[in-house]
Amino acid sequence: MTQEGTNNPVNIKPKEATAIINSLTGGVVPKIGVQHITVGRADEVDTFIQALNEVKAGHSMTKFWIGDFGSGKSFMLHLLTTVALKQKFVVANVDFTPHSRLYSNDGKAQALYTSLVDNIAIVSKPEGGALSVLLEKWIEQAIMQTATEENIPLTDIRKPEYAGKIQNTIIKTTNEITEVGGFDFGLAIVRYYEGFINGDDILKRNALRWLKGEYKTKTEAKADLGVLDIVHDRNYYDMLKNLAKLVVKIGYSGFVINFDEVINLYKINNSGMRQKNYEALMSMYNDCFQGKVEHLFLNFAATTETLEDKDRGFYSYDALKTRLQVNKFETAQNRDFAQPVIRLMPLNHNEIFVLLKNLKEIFDFNYSVKVDFSDKDIHHFMEEMYNKPGAAEYLTPRSVIRDFLNILNILRQNPEANKKTLIQQITIADERPLDLEEGQKQLYEKKARQITKQYKSMNFSPEFTDKLLETLLDDENCLRVVACSFNNKAGSLIATEKRLVFINKQADIVESFPYSQITEMSYQKGAQNSTLYLTRDNDKLHIDFIPNVQIKPLLAFLEAQIDILERKTLAAELGYWIKQMQNAEIKEHLIKMARIAFIIQEKDPQASETFFIRHFEALTKMLQQYYILENSGLNNPETLDSMTKIEEAIGTSHIAFEQELTNIFQMDMMDIDAQSEVYIENLRNRGLLD
Template sequence: MTDNIKPKEATAIVNSLLGGVVPKIGVQHITVGRSPEIEAFINSLEDVKNGHSMVKFWIGDFGSGKSFMMHLLNTVALKQKFVVANADFTPDNRLYSNDGKAVALYSAIMDNIAIQTKPEGGALATLLEKWIEQVVSKTAQEEGIPLTAIRDEQHMPLIQRSIMKTINEITDVGGFDFGVVVMKYYEGYISDNEQLRRSALKWLKGEYRTKTEARQDLGVREIINDLNYYDMLKNFCRLFVSMGYSGFMINLDEAINLYKISTSVMREKNYEKILTIYNDCFQGKVSNFFINFAGTNEVLENERRGLFSYHALKSRLETNKFETLQIRDFSQPVIRLMPLDHNEIFVLLKKLKVIFDLNYKVNLEVSDDEIHQFMEEMFNKPGASEFLTPREVIRDFLNILSIIRQNPGIDKKQLFGEIEIRDERPDESAVDSLVDGIEVL
């Protein structure tokens, strides 16, 4: 069971889950009960590989495993040779704004770009250098120049022309400045000018705040901003595909922070941006692009502030009326994540016990019967049916394993008896009252 788990993955899994967050790596080792969703997702990836684009909304109650699902999708997509990126919506990151919050989301996406050899993110520079090497090799072949000589300074204009020509072929809006910046990155790359490379990366990540500063450093007229960042994402998608990648997948979690936007006009503008992305993907205006959103049922269905408050989205995202709990349709844009059942949680806890032992190089005496006892204590506590989430079950289980590891003679039954159920859900009523009050003002 532990044959394929790397020590680094075991440590990431234990430390992250104890901290109440999803590990960035190794999630495939603790996956249970999501086979139909993953199978449908793999089919969608095949469509995107073939030039289509896709938008999916992963909807579930707080603690139902949405963030876990996002990380699992990453793992699957990386193996299918996709470039992937994750970002969370926050009060300072959103899809539409006029005060820098949209380009902040773009910067978070670019910071977290990952490929199979760099699954934890930070792969943008690696991808740029790989693409530049492809352009250099192709130019050398076309011009009949040996690879050993093509990097000589005398051939730099030749390479720059090739870079610009290729960029112009694959980009749409903003292609010229995009190409100039990539050329500047090449100059820094070939001449070991670290400052020039950093400036080019800064521009590509949307971190310049003024055109004047960008013009001084790179000689470009424009910067990536709230209005054009989406065009740049599409440009990068085309660039990655031209390199031989299957496509570009972006996961956007914590959509509750769009729901919480205090003014209805700004919320509507953000939902309008979601509609634009949705239409672009399903109408074939962009290729090889996959965007996943994760949010709660309230984020989707609330008709005053959720996605359903925007009629054009509601008409696209309403559930297939023939779907039931037993008969699921995973091809529709909205995938509802059902809670794990008790058998699936038992299997998950067994896996976690094995990974915990591997991480600490121990073999704790915790039997299957004792895992069942732990679950019975948790699920029979007052409030469990209303408040208990997989996140809390996992964290409490690992906390108990930590106590047992450090106190071998402790009475396990006593530990199980001390479990308390807490309501970890955000106070939606407080959010409602706050936002309603602001909107009335």
């Protein structure tokens, strides 16, 4: 090896070279520069470019890139990103994970949207995080449009007196290009404009939070921005379609979204939830091919198993199977790239050689060295790799590249090392994920054994156990079970970390009672059995024939779980001390303070957090001290004086609580006034008001 600067034979930027070497050494695909290490994918890229031209013309497209573990699916998506960015598309890459999916009712779909929007990229910002750049570019266009339409000089258009006209342009344009959620979508952009013009970074950040789907409650979003709704599990796809229209309005060719690690949808344990995700995927597919959405290109990277498994893959859902059947006339020689499903064929040995040779040049350029590793050495490396035991079954381009770069790194840092010895030390290992079906089967059998053993006295039937395991969510466990009756059906009541679940003996009726929906609980004891009374979303329910010996432990468990789930609040803490106090005046103060804390908690979670931090610790210490003094039995002047001071402090705190609530109401009225003005102006723009 010679320590000399090298030329740049592959015409690569230093940043790209570093990203390629570091990422591939770590076993992941680089985010930038993939075009420099692309071999054997010319036909796929040509097909993609043709499809991009169709999307640019107003059509939409969905493609599934199918290949086995290590076949280059993620690499292909990154290559598609590079190509699309050069074609002036906006691109977003996102991975499915156990915590993000297409359909959910617990925030996992919203999490997918948030991750996706956070990764939005444009050619000048290929690493992602380009949403704010897009917004500011569009705002500049809106400013120029307003100046032209209103005949306002460009030197004056940014003055405060014209802000309303620019806001109207933004709202009018978003109303034209959006459908579902258009008003709030436009209002969030107006708020970003206000922050942009006035240098209000907090307002800009809050507007970005809304557009990224980071708000968890409508109350918080309304307090910050004046919007009526937020991005959530049920409307995130509509927001993606709105974004597709927006980027085209700004001047881009369209919106490309690349979904990787689709196997995580395949891994969803609950069959009903898995099918719901496949339904959501099919809905997107239909929208693209039926012309219901424009300028949108969706790419999904999945394994062969994810596609073809008839028990839990795409082919288990008949409607998807009929759409994703691969052309039966296709062979390795005669490819059909026009179909929705494109199989990624393994690279041949010549292509692998070219790839390694390119990597050697990039490696030398990145470290400004010339590692002593010739073309002949690359051939020797490949011969050793592909002739090792297990190579035919387990060897993937990913492992070949990683071992190759590891050897180059050793030689770079240890010039005296023997490269032939290093090559001979290579071993082939099975790096594929564990067989999903076998893993799921083992997990299922383990849970079934645990439940059968733990609740042996319940004599669960195999059908009941199957239904119970099917009902439990991925992160749910069976924590307590009691015999009972619900709606005159005998069965069992199961308590988990999140909810109560009733399953009848025949295992054909399932009723769920999420703890978050339970507002009241009580019980009535009979001679041998008890009745548990629940209030769920204002519905009065009763669960009967619970053995008396189990009712109190069950109730205590439920109260503990609900307290854990809901997270302790200031209102709950004050409610606890109301029960402990004997002093009638302090009780009255605490009752009113708890009511105010609850109102703030429900009305504005963000303000509630600040409220909690400001008051919780000091109030708790005072109330603890008063409780000790009140129950000490001491009547000396020092004790009475201390109690009087605490009573006065609590009275003062009550006044402070009322003032904070009044301030919040006043801010609400200001927001409502502003929102009303925007709403009325919007109606005028639509010609609904004179």
